[in-house]
Amino acid sequence: MTIRTVTPVADAPWLIVGAGALGQLFSASLARHYPVILLGRQSAPPAIRLRTSEGMDHQVTLRRERLSDWAAERSRNEPPALVVLATKSHDTQAALDALMPRLTPTTPLLLLQNGFQVQPRISEHWAGPVLCASTTEAAYRPLLDPESELYSTRPDVVHAAAGETWIGDLDDRHPTLAAAVAECLGKAGMTATPCLDIRQRLWQKLAVNAVINPLTASHRIRNGDLAGPEFRPRIVALVAEIGRIMQAEGIQPPATGWQALIEGVIEATAANHSSMLQDVLAGRPTERGAILGPLIDAGLRHRLDTPEIIALYQATPH
Numbered sequence: 001m002t003i004r005t006v007t008p009v010a011d012a013p014w015l016i017v018g019a020g021a022l023g024q025l026f027s028a029s030l031a032r033h034y035p036v037i038l039l040g041r042q043s044a045p046p047a048i049r050l051r052t053s054e055g056m057d058h059q060v061t062l063r064r065e066r067l068s069d070w071a072a073e074r075s076r077n078e079p080p081a082l083v084v085l086a087t088k089s090h091d092t093q094a095a096l097d098a099l100m101p102r103l104t105p106t107t108p109l110l111l112l113q114n115g116f117q118v119q120p121r122i123s124e125h126w127a128g129p130v131l132c133a134s135t136t137e138a139a140y141r142p143l144l145d146p147e148s149e150l151y152s153t154r155p156d157v158v159h160a161a162a163g164e165t166w167i168g169d170l171d172d173r174h175p176t177l178a179a180a181v182a183e184c185l186g187k188a189g190m191t192a193t194p195c196l197d198i199r200q201r202l203w204q205k206l207a208v209n210a211v212i213n214p215l216t217a218s219h220r221i222r223n224g225d226l227a228g229p230e231f232r233p234r235i236v237a238l239v240a241e242i243g244r245i246m247q248a249e250g251i252q253p254p255a256t257g258w259q260a261l262i263e264g265v266i267e268a269t270a271a272n273h274s275s276m277l278q279d280v281l282a283g284r285p286t287e288r289g290a291i292l293g294p295l296i297d298a299g300l301r302h303r304l305d306t307p308e309i310i311a312l313y314q315a316t317p318h
């Protein structure tokens with residue numbers, strides 16, 4: 001696979017699909033260095049007001065279009081160097097299907113989704129390289145009452161905490177492309193590392209998300225509230241089931257163990273509204289299927305009982 005089209009000198013645009021918090025963060029960061037087109041459901045002004053993780057406000061101008069307009073070629077429509085799918089996992093396949101007639105079949109894709117549902121499916125069916133990313137970048141779109149006097153000056157997206165992004169493909173067939181894309185993200189100010197074990201990283205993140213996101217979303221609490229003693233027995237029981245599934249799937253536990261990893265993230269992100277709670281508060285569908293579904297499926301595959309995970313799935317808003 002040639003990497004020519006994703007090097008910084010390429011003038012073919014990067015297509016970023018999905019104007020949620022992560023899509024806007026990636027677009028605003030990359031657009032300062034590369035030609036970027038951000039596709040969303042709705043039309044939007046050609047600028048993103050980004051509040052950086054240092055609290056500075058920047059306005060970044062870029063090309064924004066409606067996905068349906070771009071797909072219908074109602075505008076100038078050059079083949080992209082790379083398509084970054086930044087939609088929620090349940091919207092990803094439909095977005096790709098809509099774009100498909102306008103993409104060459106070997107266009108490289110970069111998937112930014114949580115969980116482990118779309119990644120294997122798209123990797124299996126797409127003819128071109130499919131890179132997957134696991135990111136700890138934290139961003140949100142502020143929810144403000146339109147009557148509020150802060151409304152007109154609100155940022156579109158707040159980069160709540162700078163994190164790290166790992167990039168690779170599930171079969172480790174495209175390390176050079178992963179390295180080239182990681183380098184581009186690095187030039188755009190993000191910490192990005194190519195890796196040969198992206199499946200491990202995606203499942204490790206899924207383990208963290210499977211505990212924090214559903215519990216915070218169903219109780220409508222911040223991540224740090226999960227450190228309270230009332231949640232401990234539930235978290236311990238969930239971690240035990242998750243640990244058995246990870247072992248059966250061949251996913252390495254972190255050096256300190258799953259419990260310590262999850263407690264560490266709860267502490268480090270104590271003030272955050274998890275992405276699933278943000279979805280619930282904004283009245284959007286949640287990613288419970290993409291995050292808890294693969295655990296339930298793996299439990300069935302390996303004949304492991306997962307009563308805690310199933311109960312959590314049932315209690316999680318969708």
Ligand code: KPL
Pocket residue numbers: 114208209212213223265269272273274275276
């Ligand atoms: O990734 C996250 C999310 O909210 O989706 C965590 C790690 C739980 C941080 O909020």
